[in-house]
Amino acid sequence: MEYQGVLKKMPTEYLDEIQYYLDMNSDFLNVNQLLNKEITISFVKYECLNCHLEKQIYRQGFCKSCFFETPNAGDWIMRPELSKAHLGIEDRDLAYEQKVQLQPHIVYLANSSNVKVGVTRKQQVPTRWIDQGAHEAIEIVEVPNRYLAGITEVALKEHVADKTNWRKMLKNDIEDESLVEWRDKLKEYIPEEAKQYLIENNTETSINFPVHKYPEKPKSLNLIKTPSYSGKLVGVKGQYLIFEDETVFNVRANEGLVVSINV
Template structure:
């Protein structure tokens, strides 16, 4: 079978083991069904996820002109503390920013390579945790807008990491942590503006990924440079495809690439 389409992050469904789906325009592929099979990836060209023109991807699946213009790539996306829609102040498109920023957001702890703090819209749980390859996670606060979540994350990352070590996550070189204890330990550092939104009585969410073999020394595939890769798919974790020879391919960081995916 041969599929052609522009890469976007895989859709996920949390079941006993996470189910992964890749939207290839004319086909919707359950990637789990390709596990333990040989697959071939070929780079074809680029397609910006916004303007859909054949332009080199700059960041987040967008060409350079779109990245610096569209509201979906504003600085507040990566830095929630910069959100200003609650003040009725526009960054690039106030209507869009109000729609996204003025909705419930969650500050959480996730354990993927080590315990880290993060922010996401409530509607993106547990998707966000799955995308980060977290095998366990817990909510700390649920606030009514992105700004409050952002300043809470900034305060907490003085006491816990806000980064994921992708190599450690993929090697599964991790340990279980008591996230309830972590949440309680970090409670005192929550800013006064968000204190009333602290969640005191919840439990961890556990996530199982479909991986038959973890890589010992993960090697990241640069499909644009290599143009073609073929290997046996042995696992999926986070947004990574894991192959038998320790090659890993991050779907999320390659959004906007038009590829051919060939299976036997």
Template sequence: MEYKGVLRKMQTENGSPIQYYLVFENDFIHVNQLLDKHLTIEFSGYECLNCGLNKKIFRQGYCYDCFYEVPQAADWVMKPELSTAHLDKEDRDLEYEKRVQLQPHIVYLANSSNVKVGVTRKTQVPTRWIDQGAHEAIEIVEVPNRYLAGITEVALKDHVGDKTNWRTMLKNEIKDENLVEWRDRLKQYIPEEALPYYLENNTETNLEFPVLQYPTSLKSLNLQKTPSFEGVLKGIKAQYLIFEGNTVFNVRGSEGYVVTISVL
């Protein structure tokens, strides 16, 4: 079977294990069904997720020009504390910014490679945790806008990590943590404006990834350098495909790439 389309991050459905889907314009792949099967990936060009042109992807699936124009790639996306829609101030597109920023947001702890703090829209729970490869996570606060979530994350970053070591995550070199205890210890550092939104009675969520064999070392597949790849799929974790022989492919990091995937 052969599938051709533009890569976007895999869609997910929480379950035991998590279900993954690659969605193209006219087709989709239930990726879990490809485990232990031999695949080929052929890279043939680019398609910017905004303008649709065959222009080299710069970041996040966008060409250089679009990356610096679209609101989806503005600084407040990666740094929620820079959000200004609650002040009625525009960055790139106030209508879009109000739609995204002025809705409930969660500040959470997730254990992917170590315990880290993060921010996501409430509607993206547990999708955000899945995308980060977290095997356990817990909400700390639920606030009404992105700015409050951002300043809470900044305050907590002085006392807990905010980055995932993707190599440790993919090799599954992770120890279980008591996230309820972590949450309770960090309460004292929550900013006063966000403290009324503290969640004190919730429990942690555990996630199960469809992995048959974790890699012991890592070789990252770059389609620009290796436009044709063959391998046996052994697992899916976060937004990575894990192949036999320790090769891993970051689907989200390759958004906007036009590929043909064949199942042999």
């Protein structure tokens, strides 16, 4: 069977074992059902996720001009502390920014390769944790806008990491940590404006990924340099497909590439 479509972040379903899906235009593939099967991924062309033109992808699935113009790629997305919608100040499109920024946000701790702090919209829990390949996570504060979440994250990352080591995450090289203890240790560093939003007495969320075999030395597949790759799929974690020969493919990092998948 051959499927073709533009790569986008894989939608997920939080069940006993995470379910992954690939949106391939007219088909919606359950990736879990492809485990232990030989699949071929081939690069076909580019397609910007914003203008849908065949233009080289610059970042985050967008061509260069869209990356610098679309409100979906404003600096405040990667750096929530730069949010200004709560002040009525526009970055690229105030109506869009108010819709996204002025809603409940969660500052959380997640353990994927190490304990890290992060920010997500409340409606993205637990999706954000799944996308990062975290096997456990806990919420620290729930604030009414993105700015407050951003300044809280900035304050906490003085005391805890804010990045995931993707190799360690894929190797399942994880340290056993108590996120409850970490939360209790970090709460004194929460900025005054956000202290009233502290969440206490909650427990960790556990996440179980569909991986039959973890790679010992993961090597990343670059579809532009290697336009076609075949391998036996043995796992999915974060937004990575893991193959038996230890090749790993980051779907999220390849958004905007039109691919054909042969099963």
